[in-house]
Structure formats: structure tokens, C-alpha cells
Amino acid sequence: MHFDRTTEQEAAYRDTLTAVRERFPAPIHDRFFDRKEWRTLGDLGLLGLSIPAEYGGGGLGALATAFQVEALGRGCADTGIVFAASAHLFACAMPLAGFGGEEARARFLPGLASGELIAGNAMTEDEAGSDVSRLATTATEVPGGYLLNGTKSFVTNGPVSDVFVTYATTDPRAGHLGVTGFVVARDAGGVRVGAPFEKMGLTSVPAGTVTFEDCFVPADQVLGAPGQGGAIFQHSMGWERACLFAGYVGMLDRVLDRTVEHARTRRQFGAAIGANQSVANRVVDMKLRLESARLLLYRACWEMDAGRRPTLAVALSKLAVSEAAVAGALDAVSVFGARGYLRDAGIETTLRDAVPATIFSGTSDIQRLIIARELGL
Structure with a gap:
């Protein structure tokens, strides 16, 4: 079981990271995304990653798709756009690509991939x-x-x-x-x-x-x-609960980077706050949850690509990533202190964006129920 990105995938990850950082450098406040921004996502290939190539998509498997969504989540400062794009692709385009008739696929999929359609x-x-x-x-x-x-x-x-x-x-x-x-x-x-x-x-x-x-x-x-x-919906939920949450893995990477930098440079009483064990331990816990969730997500996507029955792996992944997103955002607010509570810093935005991750695509309690059933309970 290998999760290393190939040279080509690493280059694609870096290209996406750079592109979305340039185009979405700050959270959007007090408005919804617009059509121009949506078309930008389409131009970058991010709305059609797993759509078959014959309909204008990237034709990627689950793990390769997750790598790109992770880059989107890490580079884009607005998690709402990441969520909108992922819901569009995994909950809508993928069931159409997998189960739609030829006429419906030809009518809708190219526009969904390009960003012409939402x-x-x-x-x-x-x-x-x-x-x-x-x-x-x-x-x-x-x-x-x-x-x-x-x-x-x-x-x-x-x-x-x-x-x-x-x-x-x-x-x-x-x-x-x-x-x-x-x-x-x-x-x-x-x-x-x-x-x-x-x-x-x-x-x-x-x-x-x-x-x-x-x-x-x-x-x-x-x-x-x-x-x-019912079966088609559950199939789409497999894609959504795995690949959509790669965006939250990317978000956690972005927040961890900012938190580490803040702990290194913010000084109190003559020393960087990261020198305090209580602060350092919070940052370590953020890293531990992030890497654990990332590995579970990669494994779930790997099982999907391998044609295995990924129900347990997907539920574990969704539960781990969503809970890590909330806990990591709370830790970031704590490390930033009062600045983390200010809207301009963007940290409190991360927390508000993380909370619904434990609700949509099946709540954390539903994921625990699925896991329990898979264990035979």
C-alpha cells in the first residue's frame, strides 16, 4: 500500500497549490462566490478531476483526485469555495458519470467539468x-x-x-x-x-x-x-466522504502552517510562545490528528481505486478528518489567542467552516454507526 505521489502527481499538486493561492488569497466575506470564480476553478481542471476525459474531465481515480482536492484546500483561503466545488463534483457529476444515460452525460458533463454549469x-x-x-x-x-x-x-x-x-x-x-x-x-x-x-x-x-x-x-x-x-446515492457518498474531505486535510495543512509560524514569531515575556510546552503540545496534537486523518483518507481512496468494498475505510476517514478539522481549528484559535478571535486574521473563519464537516455527508454519529455495523456490532 503506497501513497507517495508520483513525479507527475507532485507537479500537479504544486501547480494547483500555486494557482489557487494566487487566485483565492483570502476568505470571501459577506457574499457568495461568483461565476467568474467558478469558471476559474473549471479552467484549472478542478471541477472535473474525476469526470471521464471524453466528457472534458481529468479521468482521475479517487486517490489522484484526493491529492488535487487537498492542494485546493491548502491553497485556497476560502473553504466555502472548496466545499462548493467538491459537492458539485462528487455528489452530482460522479453519479451522473457513473449511472446516467449517454444523452444525459453528453448534455451535462462537459459543462459541469468546465464550470459553465453549477x-x-x-x-x-x-x-x-x-x-x-x-x-x-x-x-x-x-x-x-x-x-x-x-x-x-x-x-x-x-x-x-x-x-x-x-x-x-x-x-x-x-x-x-x-x-x-x-x-x-x-x-x-x-x-x-x-x-x-x-x-x-x-x-x-x-x-x-x-x-x-x-x-x-x-x-x-x-x-x-x-x-x-439508494445504491447510486451511497456510491456518490463514497466519493464525497473520501475525496471531498481531502479539502479539509488541505485546510488543516494551511492552518497548521500558520499556527507554527505564529508560535515561532509571536513573543510574550521575552520568548516565542512556541517555547511554552502547553503551546507546543497543542501544535503537536494538531499535527498528529492531521497526519492520522490524512493516512485514513488516502487508504479509503486507495481501496476505492482497488475495487474493494471501502465502506469501513471511508467511514473511518470521514469521521477522522471532520473531527480533526474542528479540533485543529479550535487549537489554532487557542494558540492565536485574542487574534484568533478577530475576523481579519482568518482563524475564526476556519473554525466556523470546520464545524459543519461533522454534520454534512453523514454526521459523526452516523459514521460511528456505520463503523460499528462493519465491525459486526
């Missing part, structure tokens, strides 16, 4: 988050396709999305086997997009509700076969 994953509902077998949104078969009815919540990119990947109940008697996936254009009749939520963190990426009212979706925009939606 995608939103419309799965979560007010009374159905982690349990995909209890979706209230329905899809009723009609000649030529389906009529969607229902409301989705917490749709990342939703208010600005051009296309949605969504899931609905087609057979309420069949539980998770009665769920079907769809790709829906925003301009389809019956799509209504809600106003952006006001959030604690990830403030540069809009999220909101999407309502379908007798929204007709042609049969060629069904993902996979009817009833396969």
Missing part, C-alpha cells in the same frame, strides 16, 4: 436526512418520464445551480429499493428554488431549498434503473 445535490429533506428510504419527494411515472413532487432542503449550491441531481420515492412499499435518482435542469417546468440560508460557516457557498411541483423529467434523465437510487 450543480446542486438535492437529497436531504426536513424529515429525511440520513435515511434515504424515507423520502417524501415522489416521482410518479407518466408517459415519457416522471413527475416529481416534493421539497429538498440544504441543497449546496442550490440557489445558483443550473442542474440538480435529486432522488425521489417511486415505490413507497419498497423502502430503499423504491428510490430513484434523476438529473433535472433548473429551467425545467415546476422547479422552484428558495432563498439562500444564513449559515454559521461556509458563507461563500449558497445553500437553500429546491421544490419540485409536477416537474416533468424525461426518462433519459433517470440515473441507473428505477429503484437503484
Whole structure:
């Protein structure tokens, strides 16, 4: 099991790191990302890393993709943009690439890879988050396709999305086997997009509700076969819980670099604060959590590339990275002290952006439940 980057991958990592540092040098405050910034991500190849090359993507495997997302997270000072791009790619483009029909792939994937289009994953509902077998949104078969009815919540990119990947109940008697996936254009009749939520963190990426009212979706925009939606969603969650969180590994690297530099240069009572054991120990704990999480994430991606059943590895990775993100951000605030609480320093922004990592893509408690089941408990 080798996780070293090849010479080519190392060069790509460095190129991405340099490019995003130049283009996104500071967190975005009080606005959402704009189309120009989104196209910049597309021009850098970051919106299509794992999309097949024939549709304009990079055609990368999970581990090679994670290396690039890690570079994005380390170089980009705004974690919201990193999250928006990753949700677009892993929760939307990948299920379309893997399970969409040829016509739907040809219609949407090139624009998703280039940044011409923005995608939103419309799965979560007010009374159905982690349990995909209890979706209230329905899809009723009609000649030529389906009529969607229902409301989705917490749709990342939703208010600005051009296309949605969504899931609905087609057979309420069949539980998770009665769920079907769809790709829906925003301009389809019956799509209504809600106003952006006001959030604690990830403030540069809009999220909101999407309502379908007798929204007709042609049969060629069904993902996979009817009833396969639950499995397709779990497949996309494998990509999201592994590769998306590489962005948080990169964020932790960025924060650790800043924290070490601050501990070296900030002086109190005639000495650098890093000379104090209590400060040094916090920094060491940050490094330990980061490297442990990184290795678990790399292993999860390696198992995906190897065609293994990665459920346990992915859950361990997601749990470790998300918890490390919150703990590391808290430690950084502590080392920076009062300066860490000031908005201009950017440290408190890291903490606010880290907190939702333990909630989306399956909460930490859900990951523990998955791990327990994989252990036979």
C-alpha cells in the first residue's frame, strides 16, 4: 500500500497549490462566490478531476483526485469555495458519470467539468436526512418520464445551480429499493428554488431549498434503473466522504502552517510562545490528528481505486478528518489567542467552516454507526 505521489502527481499538486493561492488569497466575506470564480476553478481542471476525459474531465481515480482536492484546500483561503466545488463534483457529476444515460452525460458533463454549469445535490429533506428510504419527494411515472413532487432542503449550491441531481420515492412499499435518482435542469417546468440560508460557516457557498411541483423529467434523465437510487446515492457518498474531505486535510495543512509560524514569531515575556510546552503540545496534537486523518483518507481512496468494498475505510476517514478539522481549528484559535478571535486574521473563519464537516455527508454519529455495523456490532 503506497501513497507517495508520483513525479507527475507532485507537479500537479504544486501547480494547483500555486494557482489557487494566487487566485483565492483570502476568505470571501459577506457574499457568495461568483461565476467568474467558478469558471476559474473549471479552467484549472478542478471541477472535473474525476469526470471521464471524453466528457472534458481529468479521468482521475479517487486517490489522484484526493491529492488535487487537498492542494485546493491548502491553497485556497476560502473553504466555502472548496466545499462548493467538491459537492458539485462528487455528489452530482460522479453519479451522473457513473449511472446516467449517454444523452444525459453528453448534455451535462462537459459543462459541469468546465464550470459553465453549477450543480446542486438535492437529497436531504426536513424529515429525511440520513435515511434515504424515507423520502417524501415522489416521482410518479407518466408517459415519457416522471413527475416529481416534493421539497429538498440544504441543497449546496442550490440557489445558483443550473442542474440538480435529486432522488425521489417511486415505490413507497419498497423502502430503499423504491428510490430513484434523476438529473433535472433548473429551467425545467415546476422547479422552484428558495432563498439562500444564513449559515454559521461556509458563507461563500449558497445553500437553500429546491421544490419540485409536477416537474416533468424525461426518462433519459433517470440515473441507473428505477429503484437503484439508494445504491447510486451511497456510491456518490463514497466519493464525497473520501475525496471531498481531502479539502479539509488541505485546510488543516494551511492552518497548521500558520499556527507554527505564529508560535515561532509571536513573543510574550521575552520568548516565542512556541517555547511554552502547553503551546507546543497543542501544535503537536494538531499535527498528529492531521497526519492520522490524512493516512485514513488516502487508504479509503486507495481501496476505492482497488475495487474493494471501502465502506469501513471511508467511514473511518470521514469521521477522522471532520473531527480533526474542528479540533485543529479550535487549537489554532487557542494558540492565536485574542487574534484568533478577530475576523481579519482568518482563524475564526476556519473554525466556523470546520464545524459543519461533522454534520454534512453523514454526521459523526452516523459514521460511528456505520463503523460499528462493519465491525459486526
